[in-house]
Amino acid sequence: MITRTVEAPPSSVECTLAQRSGYGDLHDQCHQTNDVPLPYSADVLLQRRCYCPCHGHGESSR
Template sequence: MTDTPHVGDIMKDTATHRVGKVMGFVGPYVQLRPLGGGMEWDAQPEQLMSTGSAEALSAGVAEANSRSRYGVSVAADSVLPTAVKSPRTTAEAPPSSDECALAKRPGYLDLHTECRQTQDVFLPGSAGILLAPRCGCDCHTIAGCR
């Protein structure tokens, strides 16, 4: 490395092939932290290389993609909305589950007990994105289906 890194610089550690932000200096080492946050690591100054804006952006996108596989990334002081079941009118009622739709036919009445859509199903790690609504059937109230 030809330039001395400064705190806040984005550098590539050629020994580990990782890109990080310079957080400080301890003894002969430069402390780097992944762009998306996380555990700092020590790097030898001669193994650091400054990154271009394209490489820094690419590393930032890779970190964001990695975080997205494990849930929503939010600031530490953010408040996520909780999933609250709001009362629905009959005009807004979701369709019946397949089991309940079939149970309306003669000879299939017992299928109401097989209904598995007893509650709204939200996308894991999301802030209220609905994957599947609970059953809209008014014929039963098994396990809180309504």
């Protein structure tokens, strides 16, 4: 059973905008498909990967 959390999955600015009608093209502008670690701080992420469904997250097969 999956319970919905209050926080939405992290998405990039581009994909957040792209979810609005009329901005769908912005999905192509998002390249945040990997976690970006903060230098010298392995446990801290500078920027999290975009979890927008347009990237097909969860599967890395190609």
